[in-house]
Amino acid sequence: MELLPSTWYILISALFLSVSSSVLGSILFHKKQALIGDVITHAVLPGVCIAFLVFREKNIFWFLVGGSSTAMLATYIVQYLHRKKVLSEDILLASTLSIFFGIGVLFLSYIQQLPWGNQSGIDRFIFGQASTLSLLDAQVIAIISVAILTLFILGFRAVKIWVFDIQFAGTLNFPFKIVEALFIVFLCLLVMTGLQSVGIVLMSAMFVLPPSIAHFWKRSFTGGIIVAGLVSFVASAFGIMLSLLVPHIPTGPAIVVSLFGVLIVSLLLGKYNSLYSKLKAKKRHQDKIDEEHVLKSLYKLMESIKTETVDIFALHKATRMSFSRIEKICKKLEKRKLIKFSNNKIQLTPAGKAASKRIVRLHRLWELYLSEYLQLPEDHLHESAEDIEHYITPEVEAHLLTIMNFPKKDPHQKDIP
Amino acid sequence: MIQQVEKAILEVHDLSVRYNNKTALWNIDFTLPSGVLAGVIGPNGAGKSTLIKAIMGLVPVHSGYVKLFGESLSKVKQRVAYVPQKEEVNWDFPITVQEVVEMGRFPYLGLLKKLTPQDKAIVSSAMERVGIAPLAKRQVSELSGGQQQRVFLARAIAQDADIYFMDEPFTGIDIATEHAIVALLKEMKEQGKTIIVVHHDLYSAYEYFDWVVLLNGYLVASAPTEQAFTPDLLQKTYGGKLTTLTKIAHIIKQSL
Numbered sequence: 220m221e222l223l224p225s226t227w228y229i230l231i232s233a234l235f236l237s238v239s240s241s242v243l244g245s246i247l248f249h250k251k252q253a254l255i256g257d258v259i260t261h262a263v264l265p266g267v268c269i270a271f272l273v274f275r276e277k278n279i280f281w282f283l284v285g286g287s288s289t290a291m292l293a294t295y296i297v298q299y300l301h302r303k304k305v306l307s308e309d310i311l312l313a314s315t316l317s318i319f320f321g322i323g324v325l326f327l328s329y330i331q332q333l334p335w336g337n338q339s340g341i342d343r344f345i346f347g348q349a350s351t352l353s354l355l356d357a358q359v360i361a362i363i364s365v366a367i368l369t370l371f372i373l374g375f376r377a378v379k380i381w382v383f384d385i386q387f388a389g390t391l392n393f394p395f396k397i398v399e400a401l402f403i404v405f406l407c408l409l410v411m412t413g414l415q416s417v418g419i420v421l422m423s424a425m426f427v428l429p430p431s432i433a434h435f436w437k438r439s440f441t442g443g444i445i446v447a448g449l450v451s452f453v454a455s456a457f458g459i460m461l462s463l464l465v466p467h468i469p470t471g472p473a474i475v476v477s478l479f480g481v482l483i484v485s486l487l488l489g490k491y492n493s494l495y496s497k498l499k500a501k502k503r504h505q506d507k508i509d510e511e512h513v514l515k516s517l518y519k520l521m522e523s524i525k526t527e528t529v530d531i532f533a534l535h536k537a538t539r540m541s542f543s544r545i546e547k548i549c550k551k552l553e554k555r556k557l558i559k560f561s562n563n564k565i566q567l568t569p570a571g572k573a574a575s576k577r578i579v580r581l582h583r584l585w586e587l588y589l590s591e592y593l594q595l596p597e598d599h600l601h602e603s604a605e606d607i608e609h610y611i612t613p614e615v616e617a618h619l620l621t622i623m624n625f626p627k628k629d630p631h632q633k634d635i636p
Numbered sequence: 637m638i639q640q641v642e643k644a645i646l647e648v649h650d651l652s653v654r655y656n657n658k659t660a661l662w663n664i665d666f667t668l669p670s671g672v673l674a675g676v677i678g679p680n681g682a683g684k685s686t687l688i689k690a691i692m693g694l695v696p697v698h699s700g701y702v703k704l705f706g707e708s709l710s711k712v713k714q715r716v717a718y719v720p721q722k723e724e725v726n727w728d729f730p731i732t733v734q735e736v737v738e739m740g741r742f743p744y745l746g747l748l749k750k751l752t753p754q755d756k757a758i759v760s761s762a763m764e765r766v767g768i769a770p771l772a773k774r775q776v777s778e779l780s781g782g783q784q785q786r787v788f789l790a791r792a793i794a795q796d797a798d799i800y801f802m803d804e805p806f807t808g809i810d811i812a813t814e815h816a817i818v819a820l821l822k823e824m825k826e827q828g829k830t831i832i833v834v835h836h837d838l839y840s841a842y843e844y845f846d847w848v849v850l851l852n853g854y855l856v857a858s859a860p861t862e863q864a865f866t867p868d869l870l871q872k873t874y875g876g877k878l879t880t881l882t883k884i885a886h887i888i889k890q891s892l
Contacts, residue, residue: 249729304656376747380739383729386720387791390692392713392743438730438775 226463229349229416232357233459235364236413236425237451241433242371243406244426245444248434249382254312255294256426259403260410261316262293263419264323264345267411268330271341279359282414287407293319294403320420347418347471349459360412367405374398379440416459418471425451428478435489454478506551508609511578512538513548514557515608517567518575518636531563576636577616581608583629583636584619590630591623597630637869638666639859644703645670645799645830646691651700653683653690659853659885660686663700666849666858668832670798673825675845675861676834679874682851684834685721688801692718704799714743717797719788721804727777727784734772736787737763740794762793765820782813789817799830806835818844838870853881 247256263286270285271277297311306314330341340351371378381388381398388395406426413422429447437443458474488495516537520529534545553560557571567575585607586600595603611619620626629635644667653661660683668674676684689695691702693709705712717740740762741755751759763769766786771779776787785805792800806814821831821844832849835841841848841861848864850856850873857864857873 249726251726374747376742376745379731379735380742382726383731383736384720384725384739386694386724387718387739389694390713390716390718392710393746440730443730 225350225352225354228354228357229352229459229463230456232352232360233349233416233455234452235360236409236416237429237455238448239364239367239409240413240422240425241429241444241447241451242367243402243409245430245433245440245447246378246382246402247406247426248430249440253423253427254309254316255297255403256406257423258293258297258312258316258319259290259406260419260421260423260426261323262290262319263287263407263410263414264320265289265326267344267414267419268323268326268341271330272326275335277341279353279356283359283408283411286411286414286419287404289319290407290410291403294407343418343469344414345418345420346469347414347416347421347474349416349462349470352415356412356415363405363408363412367409370401370405382440416470417455417474418469421471421475424471424475424478425455428475428482429454432478432482432485435485435491435493438491450481451478454481504609506548509540509544510548510552511609513540513545513552514571514575515578515582517558517565518572518579521567527566529565531565534565578608580636581611581616583633584616584623584626585611586629586631587623587626587635588619600630637857637859637864637866638855639863641667641669643670644668645705646832647703647706648687648691649701649703651687651690651702652698653686653695654698654888655686655695657889659698659881659888661690662854662881664851664855665700666855668830668847668849668858670830671825671828672830672847673821673845674830674832674847674849675841676832676849676851677836677838677841677845677873678851678856680836681853682873683853684836684851685803687849687851688718688803688832688834692716692801715798717792717795717800719792719800719802719805722781722784722788722808729777731776732772733763733768733774733776733779733787733790734759736776737772737790737794740791740796743795758796759790759794762790765793766790767816782809785809785813785817789820793824797829800824800832802831802833804834804836806837806840814840838874853877853885 244256247253266285266287266289267282268285269289270281273285274281293315297308297315300306300311301308327342327345340348343351377388377393377395377398380391381395385395410419410422413419413425417425429451430443432450433443433446437446454477455474457477458470458472461473462468462470486493490496513534516534517529520533520537521527531542531545531549535542538545540548549558549560549565552558552571556568557574558568559566582604585604589595589600589603590597626635646668648664648666651661651664652659664687676687678684686695690697691704691709702709704716709716737759738751738755741751741759745751745755760769760772763772766789768783768786768790771783771787776784779787785808789802789805792802805817809817821833825831825846833845835844842865845861847859848861849858850864850869852873857869
């Protein structure tokens with residue numbers, strides 16, 4: 220397949236758009252203001268249409284002016300009414316975006332039934348058609364993106380303060396109001412530049428989805444932006460190629476669907492906070508509890524019948540776990556050199572003795588703590604200790620020992636080993 | 637009992653604050669001497685946080701004015717540090733402890749100047765002083781409430797200001813951390829800093845502060861702790877709102 224020269228600049232402008240929308244999108248993401256992006260993407264439409272009606276041609280500069288004006292007007296209205304407390308913020312955001320978009324669509328249908336309006340292709344602005352991108356459009360995207368990146372890098376220190384702690388920012392000798400204003404202005408401009416390739420409405424996905432995806436993989440502000448930019452570019456390139464090769468596929472939705480695919484994978488398998496990592500953590504925790512339970516039962520069995528070897532049946536009876544589960548755990552414990560395990564007989568190694576002793580100690584310490592500090596009766600202690608013993612860290616253990624003055628007996632008069 | 641002082645480091649002149657149509661502060665008028673550890677004390681809704689936010693220019697002032705070092709705030713911002721309430725900060729933001737403390741150097745560095753070795757030394761000694769140096773590379777979101785509060789304190793110390801305003805630095809922390817912070821504040825006072833702390837617990841206030849501002853929507857007292865802690869003044873502070881003020885505030889709210 221041979222790429223037309225136009226394909227190259229379409230792809231390069233997609234790279235610019237991806238990186239700069241990831242920068243602004245990450246700020247929105249961390250400021251928890253994703254809906255502002257939505258308001259802006261919807262509110263540019265009436266401005267674009269008005270610019271078209273006035274100048275009767277597709278002129279990127281007038282579109283930028285018109286679209287940005289109505290978008291800024293919309294965000295100003297939201298902020299003003301929010302400050303005046305006339306309605307709650309979510310209602311203001313949702314109603315402003317739909318009202319502006321509704322007005323935009325009315326203009327749009329009016330334009331389409333004008334004799335000179337039909338061939339304009341202005342309807343493509345809603346969902347984007349990358350093939351209509353002109354060299355001039357690509358240059359405008361490049362200029363605005365470079366401006367965003369430059370300002371972001373120069374103002375990085377201030378941006379961090381502003382996103383993290385806006386109250387503190389307000390007390391510093393620095394014009395954070397200008398940071399805020401520039402942010403909104405460039406959001407509006409960037410949405411406008413995205414209208415050819417992604418379409419105005421779906422530009423909000425370019426703000427929200429890449430930072431959300433990055434959040435599953437990177438836990439740093441700049442790292443997240445880099446991942447977001449990369450993912451966004453790959454998805455954009457994929458969506459653009461698809462819409463160039465297959466007729467009638469609009470670019471914006473193709474990009475969004477690609478991003479959606481990446482989001483699903485990240486959500487399931489990502490490094491942080493994904494469903495898989497949650498399941499894994501849960502299983503690891505359950506394994507730890509079961510292992511500690513087995514160790515503790517071994518210790519107690521050996522304590523009560525004064526023997527060095529326990530067989531698996533006694534353990535089954537004591538733990539009420541299935542044989543296969545016990546066997547699995549015993550093999551793991553053997554690997555960690557905590558027990559010796561052969562012919563269904565189990566012996567604790569010295570390390571295993573220390574480990575099992577510790578669980579029993581934590582259990583009895585907690586029982587003693589509950590009975591001394593919470594004045595719980597004797598029959599209320601065991602169940603809680605069964606649970607809490609798995610969570611007590613060495614620091615908490617030391618703390619418990621100190622506050623209770625290194626006790627020797629638990630509330631049931633058993634030794635604390 | 638409002639004791640005015642000569643050569644005040646902070647002058648709050650007939651300050652009223654009204655926002656969202658609610659009157660939060662009525663004609664507050666007091667002065668503070670320099671080098672005190674002062675507590676702003678009062679019940680919930682007394683306008684304690686609002687008072688220091690108004691001083692810091694974070695909420696609009698309805699009438700009156702504030703002077704710091706005899707100047708308006710905008711001229712002396714460099715010398716003033718503010719520690720916001722813990723709840724007002726975006727703790728989910730991925731940022732390390734050290735980065736937050738480095739923010740304290742922003743007034744000196746601006747956007748572009750690199751941290752000098754001296755700045756770095758100030759940042760690390762601030763972290764040492766509050767005992768969070770081992771956490772320097774940790775994400776702030778992973779810290780406990782007490783540790784987060786210490787990070788804020790370290791940032792304020794790194795700001796190296798002359799006057800500090802702290803909004804409820806003792807909420808949500810354990811008693812050991814509270815005592816450590818108080819010891820540190822006293823140490824800062826010995827070095828000549830002036831510290832104003834919003835605090836809601838009356839009993840510990842007596843121990844901690846050498847000057848108190850008692851607030852209950854209006855100013856009940858501003859004086860050395862010994863003189864302000866009288867049964868009569870405490871009754872005025874904690875014994876319910878003044879009925880007339882509450883009524884007027886309600887009427888103002890209705891008519892705006």
